[in-house]
Amino acid sequence: MLKSDRTRRRILDTAAQEFRQRGYAGTKVNDIAFAANMRAASIYYYFESKDQIFEEVLEIGLRLVFEAVRKAVDATPPDVGHRARLLAAIEAHLSMLHEYGDYSSANIRNFGQTPVEIQQRQMAQRNAYGEYWRELLTEAQQAGAVRADANLSLLRMFLFGAMNWTLEWVKPGKMNSAELAKQLCDTLFHAE
Amino acid sequence: MLKSDRTRRRILDTAAQEFRQRGYAGTKVNDIAFAANMRAASIYYYFESKDQIFEEVLEIGLRLVFEAVRKAVDATPPDVGHRARLLAAIEAHLSMLHEYGDYSSANIRNFGQTPVEIQQRQMAQRNAYGEYWRELLTEAQQAGAVRADANLSLLRMFLFGAMNWTLEWVKPGKMNSAELAKQLCDTLFHAE
DNA sequence: CAAATTTTCTAATGATAATTAGAAATAGGG
DNA sequence: CCCTATTTCTAATTATCATTAGAAAATTTG
Numbered sequence: 001m002l003k004s005d006r007t008r009r010r011i012l013d014t015a016a017q018e019f020r021q022r023g024y025a026g027t028k029v030n031d032i033a034f035a036a037n038m039r040a041a042s043i044y045y046y047f048e049s050k051d052q053i054f055e056e057v058l059e060i061g062l063r064l065v066f067e068a069v070r071k072a073v074d075a076t077p078p079d080v081g082h083r084a085r086l087l088a089a090i091e092a093h094l095s096m097l098h099e100y101g102d103y104s105s106a107n108i109r110n111f112g113q114t115p116v117e118i119q120q121r122q123m124a125q126r127n128a129y130g131e132y133w134r135e136l137l138t139e140a141q142q143a144g145a146v147r148a149d150a151n152l153s154l155l156r157m158f159l160f161g162a163m164n165w166t167l168e169w170v171k172p173g174k175m176n177s178a179e180l181a182k183q184l185c186d187t188l189f190h191a192e
Numbered sequence: 193m194l195k196s197d198r199t200r201r202r203i204l205d206t207a208a209q210e211f212r213q214r215g216y217a218g219t220k221v222n223d224i225a226f227a228a229n230m231r232a233a234s235i236y237y238y239f240e241s242k243d244q245i246f247e248e249v250l251e252i253g254l255r256l257v258f259e260a261v262r263k264a265v266d267a268t269p270p271d272v273g274h275r276a277r278l279l280a281a282i283e284a285h286l287s288m289l290h291e292y293g294d295y296s297s298a299n300i301r302n303f304g305q306t307p308v309e310i311q312q313r314q315m316a317q318r319n320a321y322g323e324y325w326r327e328l329l330t331e332a333q334q335a336g337a338v339r340a341d342a343n344l345s346l347l348r349m350f351l352f353g354a355m356n357w358t359l360e361w362v363k364p365g366k367m368n369s370a371e372l373a374k375q376l377c378d379t380l381f382h383a384e
Numbered sequence: 385c386a387a388a389t390t391t392t393c394t395a396a397t398g399a400t401a402a403t404t405a406g407a408a409a410t411a412g413g414g
Numbered sequence: 415c416c417c418t419a420t421t422t423c424t425a426a427t428t429a430t431c432a433t434t435a436g437a438a439a440a441t442t443t444g
Contacts, residue, residue: 029403
């Protein structure tokens with residue numbers, strides 16, 4: 001890996017941390033720079049603007065989770081039940097959410113306070129992820145792994161809320177994704 | 193009501209809206225002032241600093257919800273089941289959350305990005321609210337209204353997550369607290 | 385109405401921030 | 415070691431922002 005790529009990555013990592021902690025407007029290019037062991041001007045060798053850094057952090061925060069979930073679902077054997085597939089998806093979401101907590105939390109915490117132009121460019125990705133889960137849940141319900149009378153739109157929002165909120169209360173490094181996923185799955189999908 | 197009290201209130205209302213929309217650091221005193229039909233300097237006749245406004249918005253955002261929930265619970269007749277009491281609490285939380293959406297969302301969205309001194313002063317109130325729910329759930333479980341094997345700490349966090357997340361997806365003015373509360377209650381507390 | 389009080393405004397002040405220009409330093413290949 | 419391309423820095427520049435001073439306007443009270 002090239003040195004410049006590593007530096008770019010280091011800037012993104014520290015930026016994600018700052019954005020999570022201080023918000024979009026509260027994060028100063030200077031803070032990012034010093035946390036990454038450089039001066040503010042050097043940042044501009046890698047990025048055009050603070051906005052560009054922010055947007056890339058947002059994008060990564062969602063993409064890593066989406067990719068991990070898709071991969072986990074694809075890796076479940078065909079003969080495994082839909083309930084187990086949901087469990088795998090939830091565990092992957094939780095696991096990635098916390099492994100890259102600065103990115104995903106920067107995304108979740110700041111999205112609603114992001115300038116509209118940036119929000120709009122991120123919407124396609126967001127919608128795709130929502131749609132992916134909608135399909136997962138629909139198939140699971142059709143297979144009887146989720147109560148037939150459950151309102152899937154609501155269920156999905158409850159699920160997102162419960163999962164994403166873990167970023168606000170699970171202590172850093174204390175995440176037990178498998179256990180948490182199991183409990184959440186049992187709580188929300190009690191179909192039998 | 194005194195005129196100056198009304199003005200103070202108007203400043204808080206518009207400030208809450210700005211803090212929700214643009215975050216703690218992204219909200220300018222000037223923006224608050226113009227949205228409240230005055231100049232920035234006039235704000236300082238009512239508040240010592242932007243931080244003071246912010247802190248008061250945070251406090252109101254949580255207090256209104258806490259008070260509404262306590263009141264709703266106290267209003268349930270003694271002979272009503274614990275499950276119905278939980279339902280009343282959830283509906284009150286959701287209802288207040290959205291009725292004063294700018295305040296509560298300003299609180300929820302920005303708390304994690306708030307300067308530590310401010311966070312610390314808000315912790316007592318936060319903890320009290322959490323404790324209140326812990327007791328509600330404990331009593332409900334003891335009465336058999338919640339599965340005996342449920343982990344109440346987790347359940348409470350799932351519940352908070354699901355409820356608070358509604359601020360991010362329920363369209364303004366479209367909140368049907370009663371229906372949403374019922375669905376959430378059924379989903380999370382399926383004890384029988 | 386006039387004096388006293390409350391409220392709001394205009395115009396600084398001083399800090400802080402994003403970004404740029406262009407000079408220095410560093411590193412890799414010959 | 416030297417040349418070249420890459421990377422980083424120092425020092426502006428320009429803008430924005432919270433806050434204050436103190437004058438004007440509005441409101442209340444006698």
